[in-house]
Amino acid sequence: MSPRQVLGKIGLWCAVFIVVSPAILFFLWMASLSIKFEIDNAAYPPVFLPEHFAWKNYADVLASNRFVTYFINSLLVTGTATLLAMLVGVPAGYGIARMSAHKSAVVILIARITPGLSYLVPLFLLFQWLGLLGTLWPQIIIHLVVTVPIVIWIMIGYFETTPLELEEAAFIDGATRWQVFWHVALPIARPGLAVAFILAVIFSWNNFVFGIVLAGRETRTLPVAVYNMISFDQLSWGPLAAAALIVTLPVLLLTVFAQRQIVAGLTAGAVKGG
Template sequence: MGAKRKAFIKKGLFGILVLIVVIPILFPLYFVFISSFKNMAQVYKMPPQLFGFKPIFDNYIYIFKTQHYGTYILNSAVVAFASTALSLFLGVPAAYAIARYRMGKASTAILTARLLPNISILLPYYFIFSKLKMIDTYAVLILSHMVLSLPLVVWIMTGFFEDIPNELEEAAIVDGCTRQRCFKDVLLPISAPGLVTCSTLSFLGSWNNFQFALILSGEKTRTLPVSLQYFVSGADIRWGRMLAATVVVIIPTIILTMILQKYIVQGMTAGAVKG
């Protein structure tokens, strides 16, 4: 058997293996997407029609015209961007301090906080913020989402700063940089993959968060994941409209992940500079 034939067989087997792994992952997304363009009769048709049907846009027209999904998108975006930005603003300097001063106990405590069940935090949050009359405000949603994203930022960025040699920072200080300027102009650019990873994971975690938004939001600040439950009633489930809303929720996450996947993989696996 020639070398070219062996290489062809290996590529073929690898392609089959990729399909075996990818199809079970992508098929549900494909099914949700095409079903969002069907009417109720087509959605309930068995076996489901996967190809060759005439798509309709009634479900999308309904959710944007009647259910005010533009407002829900704005609410989700405001909360996700703000909680991510504040988590980075507070978490990155904290991670630097933990890494440089070897505060292992602080790192363990932060990781423990990240592993706590959401419900254990949610109930005290509701009690406190209801007393402060802050329920159904952007502030309470941003703060509650930071409880999840801030430990994640600190945990990931601590590893990045630990991988950066102290000599690099010391050389910059010898050259006249203050510690603050060294942090801003030297360490942050080197840690760009980690920052992208933290930003992406924090944004997606906030965008997809259901529990906190369900309890702490209201008519004014309702986010996309919470809105999906209103297509379920005691009589039936409006599948076409719900699936259209689901597509609206997942498309930004898919696009963001596809654009930043290289940086996310680099940030999660390699770190910044290996010491």
């Protein structure tokens, strides 16, 4: 290995460390806050690891009367929005890729990068007129604004890289377009499906703005529940950090266990569609 290559690798690792270290530091500090008593959280100079761990912070959060309800709400909203996005987005991505509908792909990209707040006000008025405010349906529907463009855009890029020869052979054997899509295209696109599913789950689970506007007292999701723990009278950093860590943990574990699929899917789809 030449000196230039060694310097290049060192520079790359330094750049990665600079980019990643703030996120790691913030996560470790949040974990530290979650296992400390309030007197340790308010200590100066700051204490990173206390002598006695305050596991009571986690117990208090999990024992909360509404935590289980909010957790179930998050599962229902995220699960339903992701499932509907996959049912709609995967066939749409396949159709756009095979028809080379580049203008449609640009429209999907614009919908993806448009801030969700742009849709929030008109949809809020619509849900209010329909009498759906305070239920889970407005959150599920508006989460589709986020998840569907993600799925379509990823699948467009992935289907554009899959070989057409196999599909053409299936057509010659008498298969219909639906049979080709179901039996030929989908099995090849499994890495792309995994990436689309995981990213849709992450963006839906972490969404905060839609939930705080459209949710009622019994239909809040976990990010909104954590926000509601902030009080002007008293702010308990330990339980707040514990709740934030619990909300982050499912997505974090999903990302860690599926990192290979994410990298493989994004790399494959980036050749033409990225």
